[in-house]
Amino acid sequence: MTFEDFLDKHLRPLARLATVLCGDRYLGEDVVQEVLLRAHQLWPRISQTDSPYAYVRTMLVHEHLAWRRKWDRQMPTEEIDVGRRDPDPALRIADLADLRDRLDGLPPQQRTAIVLRYFADLPDSDIAEALGCSPVTVRSYISRALSTMRVTMHAELAARGPSERTH
Numbered sequence: 029m030t031f032e033d034f035l036d037k038h039l040r041p042l043a044r045l046a047t048v049l050c051g052d053r054y055l056g057e058d059v060v061q062e063v064l065l066r067a068h069q070l071w072p073r074i075s076q077t078d079s080p081y082a083y084v085r086t087m088l089v090h091e092h093l094a095w096r097r098k099w100d101r102q103m104p105t106e107e108i109d110v111g112r113r114d115p116d117p118a119l120r121i122a123d124l125a126d127l128r129d130r131l132d133g134l135p136p137q138q139r140t141a142i143v144l145r146y147f148a149d150l151p152d153s154d155i156a157e158a159l160g161c162s163p164v165t166v167r168s169y170i171s172r173a174l175s176t177m178r179v180t181m182h183a184e185l186a187a188r189g190p191s192e193r194t195h
Contacts, residue, residue, distance in 0.1 A: 031068055034080055039064075042064075042084065045085065045143070045148055049143050050095070051128050051131060058095075067087060086157060089144070089159060092136075093137070137169050138172055138173035138176070139173065140158075141170050152166045
């Protein structure tokens with residue numbers, strides 16, 4: 029398989045995965061571009077692997093984590109509007125922006141494990157390979173991430189008055 033054939037088949041899925049991992053389309057495109065530049069240089073070796081897509085996907089995960097470590101220290105964070113209350117909690121949870129905010133609040137490995145599990149639909153073994161850890165650690169990351177998101181959601185719901193919870 030040539031690099032061009034690989035791009036024709038896998039560029040869009042890689043870009044979508046990077047967008048979800050990064051929480052920003054443009055940053056996701058930057059990460060994919062960095063990964064594909066390196067992959068192109070290493071293509072003779074990558075094309076000989078059993079799954080070039082899995083190899084490049086792992087490169088993408090590592091690049092995302094490296095960028096996140098680097099830019100988390102430098103990027104300004106958005107102010108949180110504590111006074112914002114939606115009339116229906118289901119609308120708030122279903123809102124894509126809210127989900128992205130909840131994912132952004134997770135540590136990088138937990139966020140990556142959640143995205144690879146529920147967005148890319150990967151099994152624990154593939155996620156473990158991409159993150160460079162064991163499948164048990166992947167399950168731990170996912171469990172902790174879901175627990176954190178659940179606790180945050182319950183705390184927000186508890187802070188609302190009873191009249192706001194019914195609708």
